[in-house]
Amino acid sequence: QKEVEQNSGPLSVPEGAIASLNCTYSDRVSQSFFWYRQYSGKSPELIMSIYSNGDKEDGRFTAQLNKASQYVSLLIRDSQPSDSATYLCAVNGGDYKLSFGAGTTVTVRA
Amino acid sequence: KAGVTQTPRYLIKTRGQQVTLSCSPISGHRSVSWYQQTPGQGLQFLFEYFSETQRNKGNFPGRFSGRQFSNSRSEMNVSTLELGDSALYLCASGAPGVNEQFFGPGTRLTVL
Numbered sequence: 081q082k083e084v085e086q087n088s089g090p091l092s093v094p095e096g097a098i099a100s101l102n103c104t105y106s107d108r109v110s111q112s113f114f115w116y117r118q119y120s121g122k123s124p125e126l127i128m129s130i131y132s133n134g135d136k137e138d139g140r141f142t143a144q145l146n147k148a149s150q151y152v153s154l155l156i157r158d159s160q161p162s163d164s165a166t167y168l169c170a171v172n173g174g175d176y177k178l179s180f181g182a183g184t185t186v187t188v189r190a
Numbered sequence: 191k192a193g194v195t196q197t198p199r200y201l202i203k204t205r206g207q208q209v210t211l212s213c214s215p216i217s218g219h220r221s222v223s224w225y226q227q228t229p230g231q232g233l234q235f236l237f238e239y240f241s242e243t244q245r246n247k248g249n250f251p252g253r254f255s256g257r258q259f260s261n262s263r264s265e266m267n268v269s270t271l272e273l274g275d276s277a278l279y280l281c282a283s284g285a286p287g288v289n290e291q292f293f294g295p296g297t298r299l300t301v302l
Binding site: 111116122123124126131168170172175177179180181182183 | 232233235245246
């Protein structure tokens with residue numbers, strides 16, 4: 081079983097819609113959770129971090145964490161063509177490394 | 191603040207050669223991590239350094255090694271290159287006491 085799993089995608093949404101990305105992790109001691117955005121040919125860019133259960137909002141992005149269910153999600157509201165990218169879920173288990181999911185590719189249709 | 195810098199940005203090597211990649215973290219950051227990204231395996235952790243000490247190492251063969259200098263700059267070395275080592279090598283830096291990691295632009299290594 082992979083440590084971090086994401087819905088495989090690709091995910092295609094119309095402009096203005098909500099894109100919903102999901103991630104599950106296997107290590108119950110995981111402490112920190114991150115979402116990175118990676119444009120084609122570029123390096124990952126940190127867009128959200130979340131450490132405690134509940135929701136965290138930053139602009140059009142909302143991260144949700146449920147440690148009991150070992151689940152973290154990212155919602156992108158009012159999706160724009162510039163949101164088209166691969167989104168990577170990353171988990172830190174307190175051992176100085178990030179474990180990444182395979183990523184979900186999002187395409188926003190104009 | 192300047193971001194994480196990596197040099198060189200692109201490298202072409204042949205099988206059997208060795209390569210050294212360099213990473214300069216964000217000013218004030220003392221943690222440097224290295225990751226390998228390939229289409230098949232995704233992002234995989236190589237190792238992490240803090241204050242010149244390796245604190246964790248991923249499941250890579252001994253051909254992959256690294257080090258960190260007193261100014262927090264880091265290098266990674268791959269010896270006896272194999273075709274499968276072709277990848278994007280990413281360096282990330284983190285501030286003390288903070289779990290967030292910020293990536294550099296990466297070094298694209300092609301092994302022929």
